[in-house]
Every structure is written in structure tokens, then in C-alpha cells.
Amino acid sequence: xxxxxxDVAALARKDLALELRARDTLPAMVLFVxxxxxxxxxxxxxxxxxxxxxxxxxxxxxxxxxLGLSRAWVPEGRDxxxxxxxxxxxxxxAIWVAKTLAAxxxxxxxxxxxxxxxxxLFAPLDATAVAGAALASLGLCVVGSxxxxxxxxxxxxxxxxxxxxxxxxxxxxxxxxxxSISPQAGDYLLFLGVYDAVFAILSWAxxxxxxxx
Amino acid sequence: xIRAEGIEKRFGGRAVLRGLSFAVSPGEVMVVTGANGSGxxxxxxxxxxxxxPTRGTLAVEVDRSRLGYLGHEPLLYRELTxxxxxxxxxxxxxxxxxRVRIGMLLERFGVWDARSEHVSSFxxxxxxxxxxxxxxxxxxxxxxxxxxxxxxxxGGAELLDAELLSLARTATLVVSTHDPDRIxxxxxxxxxxx
Numbered sequence: 002x003x004x005x006x007x008d009v010a011a012l013a014r015k016d017l018a019l020e021l022r023a024r025d026t027l028p029a030m031v032l033f034v035x036x037x038x039x040x041x042x043x044x045x046x047x048x049x050x051x052x053x054x055x056x057x058x059x060x061x062x063x064x065x066x067x068l069g070l071s072r073a074w075v076p077e078g079r080d081x082x083x084x085x086x087x088x089x090x091x092x093x094x095a096i097w098v099a100k101t102l103a104a105x106x107x108x109x110x111x112x113x114x115x116x117x118x119x120x121x122l123f124a125p126l127d128a129t130a131v132a133g134a135a136l137a138s139l140g141l142c143v144v145g146s147x148x149x150x151x152x153x154x155x156x157x158x159x160x161x162x163x164x165x166x167x168x169x170x171x172x173x174x175x176x177x178x179x180x181s182i183s184p185q186a187g188d189y190l191l192f193l194g195v196y197d198a199v200f201a202i203l204s205w206a207x208x209x210x211x212x213x214x
Numbered sequence: 215x216i217r218a219e220g221i222e223k224r225f226g227g228r229a230v231l232r233g234l235s236f237a238v239s240p241g242e243v244m245v246v247t248g249a250n251g252s253g254x255x256x257x258x259x260x261x262x263x264x265x266x267p268t269r270g271t272l273a274v275e276v277d278r279s280r281l282g283y284l285g286h287e288p289l290l291y292r293e294l295t296x297x298x299x300x301x302x303x304x305x306x307x308x309x310x311x312x313r314v315r316i317g318m319l320l321e322r323f324g325v326w327d328a329r330s331e332h333v334s335s336f337x338x339x340x341x342x343x344x345x346x347x348x349x350x351x352x353x354x355x356x357x358x359x360x361x362x363x364x365x366x367x368x369g370g371a372e373l374l375d376a377e378l379l380s381l382a383r384t385a386t387l388v389v390s391t392h393d394p395d396r397i398x399x400x401x402x403x404x405x406x407x408x
Contacts, residue, residue, distance in 0.1 A: 003308075011305045015291070015298075022293045022332075081287035084264050085348065088283055089306035213266070 008090055012099030017106065019076050026072045030111040034065040035118055042122040054123035055130075055181040059174045061115065062108075062134070063141065063167070069107045070145040071162050073100055074153035087212050097146055097208040104142040112138060126181065129190065133180025136193035137173040143197060144169045147204040150211050172196055215240045215356060215386050216261060221270035223256050230256045234270070236405050240355075243382050243400045246390040248407030254390040255286050257407065258360045261388055274356070276386075279307060282354030284362055288345040292334040296325055296344050299333060300351060307352035319347040323373060338365040346374065350381075357381060359389045363396065371396075 020026055041057045077083035086096050112134060120126050126134075148165035152158045173196065179189035216238040223231040230253040238244045248254050259265045260272055262283040274281075283289070290299050297316065304312040320326040323343040333341060342365045349357065362378075363371050375396070381387060382400045389397055394404065 008306055011302055015294070015302050018298070019291065019293050076291055076293065080292060081285050081289045082291050084262075084283070084285055084287075085289035085303060086306070087264065088262065088278060088281065089303050091279065091306075091308075213264070 005092055005095055008092070008095040009098045009102070012086070012090075012096060013102045013106075016076075016099060016103035020103070020107065026069050027107050027110060030065050030069050030107060031114050033068055034061050034111050034115040037061040037064070038115060038118050038122055045123075051124040052178075052182050054119075055178050056174075058115075058119050058123070058181075059137075059177050062112065062138070062177070063170050063174060065111050065115070066104075066108050066138070066141045066145055066170075067163055067166060069104055069111070070142075070149040070166065071152075071159060073104055073146060073149045078153050083212065093212055094205045094208045096212070097150065097204060100150070101142050101146040101204075104146050105139060108138050108142060129186040130181035132190055133177045133186070133193060136180075136190060136197060137177035140173045140176075140193060140197045140200060141166075141170055143201045143204055147208060147211065150208065154211070169200075215242075215275050216388070217271075217273045219271050221260065221267040221272050223253070223260060223265070224268040231260075231267075231407075234407075236403075238386060238388060238403070240386050242402045243378075243387040243389065243397070244403045244405060245394050245397050245401040246388065246405045246407065247392070247394050248390075252407040254407060255360055257405075258283075258358050258388065258390055259285075262358045276356045279352070280355040282349040282352065282357040282385075284345055284349040284357075284359045286360050288333075288341045288348075290333050290341065290345060290348060293332060295330050295332055296320065296336075296347075297329045299344065300347060303348055304351055309352050315351065316347075319350060322377075323347050324369070339367055339370055342366055343370055343373075346377070350377070354385060356386045357388070359387065361390055361392065363391065363393060 038061055045053060045057065077086065087093060090096055116126055116134065145166050149162055152161040152165060176189045176193040180186045183189055219235050221231060221234045222229060246254050246257060260267055261274060262281060263274065263278060300316045304316055309315050320329050323346055325340060325343050325347065328340060333344065346362065362374055366374060378400055391397060
């Protein structure tokens with residue numbers, strides 16, 4: 002594979018290899034989402050109903066994504082590797098695309114554990130709820146990868162990242178919960194798809210300016 | 215190849231470079247000297263396109279893909295092996311016959327035997343050798359080297375002397391150093407930062 006897609010594949014493979022070696026992001030995400038769901042299980046009153054539980058699922062997913070995203074650019078920040086990537090890539094947006102794919106892969110693994118655990122502890126999930134989770138996760142990784150790159154460029158990454166991502170994730174939470182509980186789930190899926198497309202284009206086009214001073 | 219007119223670089227209220235002008239023609243070797251904090255690294259980052267001047271104009275007439283940069287940091291992934299690092303950057307630079315070129319550089323800089331080891335296990339000198347391999351991987355037209363002799367032992371420094379001598383015939387070099395005498399035989403111009 003050559004060209005732009007070849008660059009994306011090489012960079013995404015690098016991110017996956019780094020995680021397989023260091024194992025400092027994925028295990029933390031899985032443990033966090035599982036323990037959060039267990040705590041919610043005991044915290045939620047018995048008569049709270051399923052709708053509240055779906056909301057809590059999204060709280061767990063958003064904060065699990067934040068946990069992964071906060072570490073997403075750590076290898077690039079160490080030893081100035083981001084400078085080497087910025088110089089070597091023909092189109093710098095390939096760095097963002099690869100980082101988004103890697104973040105999505107990590108979040109997908111965490112959700113592969115979290116969604117069955119949710120179904121076991123709280124309420125069943127139908128196909129539209131799972132589709133909503135997939136689309137909202139994509140949106141989280143799309144905006145989160147760009148925000149994490151912005152946050153990693155300065156001090157206080159841990160503070161800046163949630164400040165950037167949480168407001169942007171509110172529509173995703175609304176869409177994700179709506180896809181799980183609303184009779185018009187299709188509308189929410191459409192909304193999530195449009196959100197993903199708009200923010201993917203914006204992030205792809207603006208990444209160049211994020212990594213150059 | 216490089217033309218700077220009145221460039222200034224500020225970080226907040228502090229001016230690191232002020233009113234700097236110089237020109238580098240193709241094939242020249244410009245040595246940049248100056249005390250710690252005089253702005254050598256900042257200037258080299260500007261030339262490499264990793265930062266933009268706050269004021270003034272800086273024109274670098276070489277495609278980014280033909281520029282090699284050795285920074286103050288090694289610009290490598292410490293959790294990857296030497297081979298994996300060079301393979302990644304070789305792919306991104308579209309280096310023809312990548313594996314052959316990587317093997318040749320690793321041999322030349324004495325890193326071949328450690329090619330499958332993680333960079334995190336390398337000594338500082340070995341990391342610098344590998345960083346030089348990365349900077350030279352794509353046979354750049356313009357090579358920007360920030361204190362390239364840092365951490366190298368005498369053997370490594372002699373290797374680099376020979377490499378710079380050969381590169382000076384084919385590429386344009388901008389080299390910052392605290393030891394200008396070492397590069398003096400190659401230097402065609404010198405920029406002393408105050």
C-alpha cells in the first residue's frame with residue numbers, strides 16, 4: 002500500500018505496536034469502564050429505570066475515551082517524535098487519521114467488554130443502540146484526537162483535554178442515548194452520522210495548523 | 215537555498231532571535247555558533263519548518279521531503295526497535311529500496327548489531343547514531359543538524375566527520391555546534407548568535 006493510505010496504515014500500525022509493547026492505555030481503559038459500570042450498578046436506585054442506566058453507560062464511555070485520548074499523543078511528545086512525523090509525512094493529516102483509527106480501535110476493544118457487561122448489569126442493548134455506540138465512538142475519537150493533539154502541545158494536558166472534549170461530546174451523548182431509548186432511533190443515528198462527517202472534515206482540514214507553530 | 219531577512223522569534227514576551235538576516239546558497243555549509251540560550255535550536259527549527267518566525271521573512275527553497283533534520287531530541291520512538299523506527303520513517307519518506315538503505319546506514323553508524331533492540335535500551339550515544347541514520351535516511355538535499363556531535367564517543371564523532379565531509383559535496387548543511395573547529399574545514403560561512 003502506497004501513498005496517503007500507506008502513510009495512514011504505517012502510522013496506525015506504529016500506534017498499535019506501541020500499545021502492544023507498553024500496554025499502558027488499553028488495560029486501563031477496560032478496567033476503568035468495567036469498574037465504573039459496577040459502581041453505577043450499586044449506585045443506581047432499583048426503581049431508576051433503564052433510561053437512567055443508558056445515560057450512565059454514556060458517562061462511562063465518554064470518560065473511558067478521555068482516558069485513552071489523554072495518552073494518545075504521549076509517545077509523540079517524548080523525544081520529539083512528532084517533529085519527525087511532521088517532517089516526514091507528505092500530508093500531515095495522515096498523522097491525525099492514523100491516531101483517530103488507533104484511538105477508535107482501543108475504544109472499540111473497551112466497548113466489546115463494556116457493552117456485554119452493561120447488558121448483564123443493567124438492560125439489554127438492541128442493534129440500534131450498538132450502532133449508536135459505534136457512531137458516537139467514532140465521533141468521540143474524531144474530535145478527541147484533534148483535541149488531544151492541541152492539548153499535548155501545551156502544558157496542562159490533563160486539564161485542557163476534558164475542557165475541549167466534554168462540550169463537544171454532549172451531542173454525541175444525546176445521540177447515543179437517543180439511539181438506545183427513542184422510538185425514532187433512526188433520526189439519532191442520522192444525527193450521529195452527520196456529526197461524525199462534519200467533525201471529521203473539520204479535523205482533517207485543521208490538523209496541519211495544530212502541529213505547526 | 216535559504217534566505218532570512220530580519221527574522222525575529224518570540225516566546226511570550228521574550229525575544230530569542232531578533233533582526234537576524236543571512237543567506238545560504240546550495241552546496242554551502244553554514245555553521246551556527248553561540249552560547250547556551252542564544253537561539254541556535256530555535257533558528258534550526260525555523261529553518262526546518264517546525265516553527266514560524268514571529269516577524270521577518272524566511273524562505274527555504276527545498277521541498278520538506280528533501281530536508282533532513284537532527285534535533286536536540288532524537289525524534290525517535292523509544293518503544294520501537296532501531297529497525298522499526300527507520301522502517302517507519304523510510305515508508306513515510308518513500309525511500310526507494312528502503313531495506314537496503316536502512317541496512318547500509320545501520321552498518322555505517324555501527325548500530326546494525328543492535329537493530330532489533332528497543333531504542334529505550336540504547337545508550338545516549340547509540341541513540342544519537344540512530345538519530346543520524348534517521349536524518350540521513352532519505353538522502354536529503356538540505357541537512358539541518360543541531361549539535362550533531364552531542365553524546366558521540368570518539369569513534370562516532372570520527373564517523374560523523376567522514377559523513378559530513380561526504381555530505382558537504384552533495385548537500386547543503388546548516389550545523390549548530392559548540393565546537394566550530396571540528397567543522398571548520400567544511401564551513402563556508404559562519405553565523406554567530408549573541
